[in-house]
Amino acid sequence: MKNSPTKNQISSYIIQSQEEEIKRIALELHEGVGQTLYSLYSGLQFIEQTINSSNMKSYVNEMSQLLEKTIQEIRLLSVELHPPTLTTLGLVPAMKSYLRMFTSTYGILVDLDIEGQEPNLTETQKITLFRVCQEALGNVAKYADTHFIQLDFLFVDNNLTMTINDNGKGFTVENEMQRSSGLAAMKERMNLIGGQCLITSEIGKGTTIDVLLPL
Template sequence: MQPHKNRINSYIIQSQEQEIKRIALELHEGVGQTLYSLYTGMQFIENAIDQPDMKKYVEDMTHVLEKTIQEVRLLAVELHPPTLLTLGFLSAMKSYLTIYTSTYGIEVDFEVSGNEVQLSEKESITLFRVCQEALANIALYADTSKAKIIVRWGPDTVEIVIKDFGRGFDVNGALSKPTGLLAIKERMRLINGECMVSSQINEGTTIEISLPLLN
């Protein structure tokens, strides 16, 4: 029964990732490109107008479009960073952390040791989603302005520690009902990885994950 359940869970997650990738591509290549065309058109109109009030109005609309384009691009990267499969997990994480800090105001200390190992697409996406989920939980619940991620590349294992210095919570209670923590554990299990969660009230939370590397 358990192997059948594992196959179903794996299929659901893979289907979700395919849909997320499609939406991210549509945001970037479709909506993003359309907005950019409107933006360049507004700039052309702005330069051609002599009436001060109308010129100011068009200028304001141009700035709104520019801001919207940036938000769409950031959302596309958040959904599926283009560097994840081309430049690797670390590059994708660095790009995402820039967006994360600008969005939530939480500074994340990112430490890396060892030499990065090329991961499979499934492994890369899983590790990225786990970090993304953990960081989302920090922004929603931790009530802190600082967090830390440590990535250790070893000869046969990659280990990632995600730590915040916030309010903490009851781990047993959180794991007894559907939460982001359970999603993290399930994702890691499906790629033969492990996940440990520890937390103390008013001292913060630590999530430790490890993934065996194929030599």
């Protein structure tokens, strides 16, 4: 009789299926809907130039602006779901793109420090690291009450270390681990790719999330 799949294999399969679906939607938004809207936007700008009536010109201009806002929102939504650069350029460029969006959305500044050169990571490793970082940053925006985050990437000796540090209000790790499935999911995601996620926090001093991945 064949061996049944392990719990880890099932978890990996579910996560991978979800990620593939998210990636498909993000790509469709970015390359499909986004591109079509951009063509419409260019067309409207062309039409606007040919109109003589000032009322009509102003109306078309408003429509152009509305379209521009929609295109921008689609682009941001796509970056949030699955940055197109994650597959093409790698983890660090995708994080840079996400951090720009994070600061302009939440007003929280992020200082990014990178030491070493990003190695060739598998698609699963890249998306896992990106999701863990996304969850950690989201938690800072929701609970930490701070305006600054330090994010460090260290690529040395066949190891990847990612550290997310904030000087926000902090929390009791044991209590939150029981209450929040987000924190547990971060640890579980890292375990599934053979890495670790360590969460340390002190009330009034802030939180540090250390992510380690042997390569």
